[in-house]
Amino acid sequence: MTELHRIAIDTMSGDNGLSAAIPAALLFLKEYNDTALILVGDESKILDELRKHNQEPNERIKVQHASEVVLMNESPALALRGKKDSSMRVAINLVKDESADAAVSAGNTGALMATGRFVLRTLKGIxxxxxxxxxxxxxxxxxxxxxxxxxxxxxxxxxxxxxxxxxxxxxxxxxxxxxxxxxxxxxxxxxxxxxxxxxxxxxxxxxxxxxxxxxxxxxxxxxxxxxxxxxxxxxxxxxxxxxxxxxxxxxxxxxxxxxxxxxxxxxxxxxxxxxxxxxxxxxxxxxASFLGLKGIVIKSHGGADDVAFANAIGIARKAVIEKVPDKIEEQLQKHLVD
Amino acid sequence: MTELHRIAIDTMSGDNGLSAAIPAALLFLKEYNDTALILVGDESKILDELRKHNQEPNERIKVQHASEVVLMNESPALALRGKKDSSMRVAINLVKDESADAAVSAGNTGALMATGRFVLRTLKGIxxxxxxxxxxxxxxxxxxxxxxxxxxxxxxxxxxxxxxxxxxxxxxxxxxxxxxxxxxxxxxxxxxxxxxxxxxxxxxxxxxxxxxxxxxxxxxxxxxxxxxxxxxxxxxxxxxxxxxxxxxxxxxxxxxxxxxxxxxxxxxxxxxxxxxxxxxxxxxxxxASFLGLKGIVIKSHGGADDVAFANAIGIARKAVIEKVPDKIEEQLQKHLVD
Incomplete structure (x- = not known):
């Protein structure tokens, strides 16, 4: 059996938080059986939300606790310094330590970019x-x-x-x-x-x-x-x-x-x-893809519903399969040498 | 009797040239009886086009000959230096020497702006x-x-x-x-x-x-x-x-x-x-209004038909009645003093 792709989902951010992210995750999992999702956020709330849909953690539905949430209008610098246990930060940390192949978040764009950049760093040449x-x-x-x-x-x-x-x-x-x-x-x-x-x-x-x-x-x-x-x-x-x-x-x-x-x-x-x-x-x-980072980060629209959010997870999956950051790095080296 | 407003029309420019400008002028004149139009361009062609509509020059339809046309893709600098008798240039000259209160052209935006700026100059403070x-x-x-x-x-x-x-x-x-x-x-x-x-x-x-x-x-x-x-x-x-x-x-x-x-x-x-x-x-x-010039210049869309072009002439008429450049200058002085 081939290994599952692993995508970390920041379930707490965005205008709709868990009520969009969890149904989106379940929609996605129904469509693709080659991927596991790591649901990042308040563990008990995630479990509650899963229960509403008669679901519980399993091989393809993991839960990772995070105690804080970055607000939609929060300054990126403050979010970065002050909320080290936010669902957004923890999702990106999972990519950094290779527990996940990608992170998806509907959170504050500025904070997501700042966190992605700080935690993952940019590709050489970017x-x-x-x-x-x-x-x-x-x-x-x-x-x-x-x-x-x-x-x-x-x-x-x-x-x-x-x-x-x-x-x-x-x-x-x-x-x-x-x-x-x-x-x-x-x-x-x-x-x-x-x-x-x-x-x-x-x-x-x-x-x-x-x-x-x-x-x-x-x-x-x-x-x-x-x-x-x-x-x-x-x-x-x-x-x-x-x-x-x-x-x-x-x-x-x-x-x-x-x-x-x-x-x-x-x-x-x-x-x-x-x-x-x-x-x-x-x-x-x-x-939306955040390109140029050493890792895959996909931004879902803040107001995304479950269908839209599931689409963003689909983009993350494709970027994982196609190894987008590696390919960008290859091309960069080629263009720099040329 | 109050004096007529006078608007110079560059009839030769734009994608449709005379075949949009002349019907537009006639449409406009039907709607407003307080304005005379000066049709600028190849005199014999203008007269031919007027005849098609059973019209000839009169108190409200003047014709001003101009022997050249600025092309839509011509460089503004070349148009300015090389075509001193273009319909565009002559229309703006009429504003400069106060024979017209405004000019309307569907010509090349860059050339029209360069010509307007060169001939009319900018308002003090702009x-x-x-x-x-x-x-x-x-x-x-x-x-x-x-x-x-x-x-x-x-x-x-x-x-x-x-x-x-x-x-x-x-x-x-x-x-x-x-x-x-x-x-x-x-x-x-x-x-x-x-x-x-x-x-x-x-x-x-x-x-x-x-x-x-x-x-x-x-x-x-x-x-x-x-x-x-x-x-x-x-x-x-x-x-x-x-x-x-x-x-x-x-x-x-x-x-x-x-x-x-x-x-x-x-x-x-x-x-x-x-x-x-x-x-x-x-x-x-x-x-579109070219603002900040010592005079009124209105740009009609290059592909404008007669209805659209007539609308641009209407904008010019309103700018004339409301003395837009004078009002801008007044406000400028006020803001500069403040």
């Missing part, structure tokens, strides 16, 4: 880890990084993001030579700031499948697999998309519930609206 | 002009600037953008004390780059209706009137929104045309879909 997530596009999805771990990225950082994003796209989706684009505000060579211009040159010579500058709208065209940008810019692009998608879906809903006639229209349109909703269900895209 | 446009929100719309005229904006530039954006919101929509937000990647005081942090302090002390940091999703919440950001960031946010909106509308269309059943659903849904489309019709939001 100055700054980056946050990378898939964004739905006309065909499939586009990986965008950095989504907010770094601001004021240099051209060298952008180059490292390209290596990391390419490896993630290959690992998760099996894309052989991911098309890499550099986010800019125009496709002419003359536009953009100094960092972007310098990164453009480096990427042209870097042995990537580099397609050049792309603009914000290209995120959704499905003609590029990985888009590289500074974390301030990437975070604004992500939040802007989320905000627009939310507003549009609310407006469509409001339009279809205005009167008895529009409600009938909604009924008749049900198959269309349903397939549309499924296609763009943000839960399917949940699970 | 280091960099900015591009500002309304983006549809849950209630009404949100003005965002800068949308790409500047990169690497300092805190002082961001502060100036706040002054200009506030004055525009007041002039165009009559909002008395526009709520101003500063785009950042988190709402905590500690986040953001140095420029954003410094601008935050300046804005808190600036006598604005300043509501603090906002994030990308707040563009669409309708709870802020003006959002200030660096041009690189603003351009990415704008293009990202455009790209997402386009993809979603294509996917909805595809969903409703899949089969005979979904086509029936589309028919039944027609009133809902129509009101939705009208609400978010990008043509209603066409017309």
């Amino acid at each position: 100055d700054r880890p980056a946050i990378c997530a898939p964004i739905p596009a006309a065909s499939g999805h586009t990986y965008v990084l950095d989504l907010g771990a770094n601001i004021d990225s240099t051209s060298e950082h952008l180059y490292q993001f390209a290596i990391m994003g390419s490896e993630l796209a290959t690992a998760i989706d099996g894309v052989e030579k991911p098309r890499v684009g550099l986010l800019n505000i125009g496709s002419e060579d003359m536009k953009g700031n100094e960092q972007v211009k310098a990164a453009h040159k480096q990427l042209q010579d870097g042995g990537f499948n580099y397609i050049g500058f792309v603009e914000g709208n290209d995120i959704f065209h499905g003609e590029v697999d990985v888009i590289v940008c500074d974390g301030f810019v990437g975070n604004v692009a992500l939040k802007t998309s989320e905000g627009l998608a939310k507003m549009l879906s609310q407006e469509i809903k409001a339009g279809y519930t205005k009167s008895i006639f529009t409600k009938i229209a909604a009924l008749v349109s049900y198959p269309v609206l349903k397939s549309f909703r499924q296609r763009f269900d943000h839960r399917r895209y949940n699970g | 280091d960099r002009p900015a591009i500002c446009a309304p983006i549809p929100a849950a209630s009404g719309h949100t003005y965002v600037l800068d949308l790409g005229a500047n990169i690497d904006s300092t805190s002082e530039h961001l502060y100036q953008f706040a002054i200009m954006g506030s004055e525009l919101a007041t002039a165009i929509d009559g909002v008395e004390k526009p709520r101003v937000g500063l785009l950042n990647i988190g709402s905590e005081d500690m986040k953001g780059n140095e420029q954003v942090k410094a601008a935050h302090k300046q804005l808190q002390d600036g006598g604005f209706n300043y509501i603090g940091f906002v994030e990308g999703n707040d563009i669409f919440h309708g709870e802020v009137d003006v959002i200030v950001c660096d041009g690189f960031v603003g351009n990415v946010a704008l293009k990202t929104s455009e790209g997402l909106a386009k993809m979603l509308s294509q996917e909805i269309k595809a969903g409703y045309t899949k089969s005979i059943f979904t086509k029936i659903a589309a028919l039944v849904s027609y009133p809902v879909l129509k009101s939705f489309r009208q609400r978010f019709d990008h043509r209603r939001y066409n017309g």
